[in-house]
Amino acid sequence: MTQLHRPRRVAVLSVHTSPLEQPGTGDAGGLNVYVSETARRLAARGVAVEVFTRATSSDLPPSVELAPGVLVRHVTAGPYEPLERSELPSQLCAFTSGVLRAEARQEPGHYDLVHSHYWLSGQVGWLARERWGVPLVHTAHTLAKVKNAALADGDAPEPRVRVIGEQQVVEQADQLVANTAVEAGQIVDLYGADPDKVRTIAPGVDLDRFRPADRHADRAALGIRPDAVVLAFIGRVQPLKAPDVLLRAAAELLARGGVPRERLVVLIVGGPSGSGLEQPAALQELAASLGITDVVRFLPPQAGAALAAVYRAADVVAVPSHNESFGLVALEAQACGTPVVAAAVGGLPVAVSDGCSGLLVAGHRTGDWADALGRLVRSPALRSELAGGAVLHAHEFSWDRTADALLAGYLDAGRALRRALPRVGVAV
Numbered sequence: 069m070t071q072l073h074r075p076r077r078v079a080v081l082s083v084h085t086s087p088l089e090q091p092g093t094g095d096a097g098g099l100n101v102y103v104s105e106t107a108r109r110l111a112a113r114g115v116a117v118e119v120f121t122r123a124t125s126s127d128l129p130p131s132v133e134l135a136p137g138v139l140v141r142h143v144t145a146g147p148y149e150p151l152e153r154s155e156l157p158s159q160l161c162a163f164t165s166g167v168l169r170a171e172a173r174q175e176p177g178h179y180d181l182v183h184s185h186y187w188l189s190g191q192v193g194w195l196a197r198e199r200w201g202v203p204l205v206h207t208a209h210t211l212a213k214v215k216n217a218a219l220a221d222g223d224a225p226e227p228r229v230r231v232i233g234e235q236q237v238v239e240q241a242d243q244l245v246a247n248t249a250v251e252a253g254q255i256v257d258l259y260g261a262d263p264d265k266v267r268t269i270a271p272g273v274d275l276d277r278f279r280p281a282d283r284h285a286d287r288a289a290l291g292i293r294p295d296a297v298v299l300a301f302i303g304r305v306q307p308l309k310a311p312d313v314l315l316r317a318a319a320e321l322l323a324r325g326g327v328p329r330e331r332l333v334v335l336i337v338g339g340p341s342g343s344g345l346e347q348p349a350a351l352q353e354l355a356a357s358l359g360i361t362d363v364v365r366f367l368p369p370q371a372g373a374a375l376a377a378v379y380r381a382a383d384v385v386a387v388p389s390h391n392e393s394f395g396l397v398a399l400e401a402q403a404c405g406t407p408v409v410a411a412a413v414g415g416l417p418v419a420v421s422d423g424c425s426g427l428l429v430a431g432h433r434t435g436d437w438a439d440a441l442g443r444l445v446r447s448p449a450l451r452s453e454l455a456g457g458a459v460l461h462a463h464e465f466s467w468d469r470t471a472d473a474l475l476a477g478y479l480d481a482g483r484a485l486r487r488a489l490p491r492v493g494v495a496v
Contacts, residue, residue, distance in 0.1 A: 075180035077116040081189035086121040092338040092369025098396040109471035111137025190237030203481035206241040213258045220307035220390045243481035247394040248415040272467035273399045280405035286377040300335040300382035313388035317437035319358040337367045379404035395419040402458035425461035
C-alpha cells in the first residue's frame with residue numbers, strides 16, 4: 069500500500085457461515101445479513117468484494133456471484149458437511165491455507181484490505197494481514213466474555229479457546245468495528261483494546277424490503293384472522309435468543325384473561341441453532357406443558373418478501389434475547405411498522421427506542437414480559453403510536469450509511485497499519 073486510497077478489492081472472511089445461507093437456523097443469522105448487505109453496497113460504490121467461507125458440501129462450486137462485484141469463494145477446510153463451532157478451530161489452518169492460495173494465484177497487491185467477521189475469521193485475517201501487508205478490520209458480532217456473563221438456562225459457556233482467540237484478534241487488528249457504543253466499551257473494558265482502534269458503526273436495514281404495507285393481506289396469506297392478536301418471535305431457536313420467554317408470557321396473558329384465547333396467535337419463526345440443536349422439540353414440548361399448543365404456530369425461517377410479511381402480520385415482535393450485539397430482527401420489524409418488545413440488553417436499547425418505537429423489559433421474568441405485552445395488547449392506540457415511531461426510528465438506520473462508515477473506517481485502518489509498520493515488519 070504505497071498510498072492511502074479507497075480500497076479497490078476487499079477480502080471478507082466469514083469462516084463459519086456463508087452469506088448465501090438462509091438466516092434463522094443453524095449458524096445463519098444477523099452476521100449473514102450484515103456480510104451480504106454491506107458487501108452489496110460496497111460493490112455499488114466501486115469496491116470489489118470477495119467473501120471467503122468454508123465449503124460445507126462437495127456440490128458447491130468454487131465461487132458464486134452473490135451480486136455484481138461480490139464473489140463468494142468456498143474454501144475446502146475439513147469434511148464437506150456442517151461442523152459445530154467447537155470443531156472449527158481445528159480447521160483454521162486448512163482454511164487459512166485456502167485463502168492464501170487464492171491470493172497467490174493473483175497479481176501482487178490483489179487485496180487492499182481484510183475484513184473479518186467473528187473471532188474464527190479474525191484468526192485467519194491476522195495471518196493474511198501479515199502475509200499481504202494490508203490492514204485488518206475486524207467485527208466481532210458477539211463477544212465470549214459478554215455471553216458468558218449473561219448465560220441463559222441450559223446454555224453452555226463459551227470455551228476458553230474462544231476467549232484467548234478473541235484477545236489475540238483484538239490485539240492484532242488495525243481497527244475493531246463495534247455495533248454500538250456499549251459494545252465498543254465492552255471491547256475496551258473486557259479485552260483491553262486501544263480505544264483509538266475501536267470504531268462504532270451501526271448496522272442497517274433494507275428500507276426497500278422492510279416497509280409498511282397491507283397487514284390484512286399479509287395475515288390472509290398466513291391464514292390468520294384479521295382481528296387476531298399476533299405475537300411473534302423471529303430468529304434462531306436456542307436458549308440465547310430466549311423464545312421460551314414469549315411462550316411463558318403468552319400463557320400468563322391467557323391466565324390473566326388479558327386476551328381472548330380464540331384471538332391469540334403466537335408465531336415462532338425460525339429453526340434450531342446452537343445448543344438448541346440438542347433438543348430440537350423443546351419449544352413444542354414447552355408449549356404443550358403450558359397448555360398453549362392451540363395458539364402457537366411454528367414456521368420455518370422465512371426470506372425476502374415472506375419475512376417482511378410475517379413482520380407486518382404481527383401486532384408485536386418479541387426480542388427477548390439474553391444478549392444481542394445489536395438486534396437486526398428488531399430493526400426489520402420496526403421498519404415494517406410493527407412495535408417491538410425487547411430485552412434491555414446489549415445493543416437492543418439502540419435498536420429499539422423505549423416508549424417511542426417499542427418497549428424495553430429489564431430481565432426475563434415472565435410477569436414483566438406479560439405486563440409489557442399486555443400493555444400493547446390492550447391498547448390499539450398505543451400500538452398505533454408505537455408503530456408510527458417504529459418506522460421513523462428504523463429510518464435512522466440504513467445499510468448505505470453503514471457502508472459509507474465502513475469505507476471511512478477502512479481508510480483509518482490503513483493509517484493505523486502505516487503507523488504499525490516498524491512493529492509488524494511488513495513492506496508496502
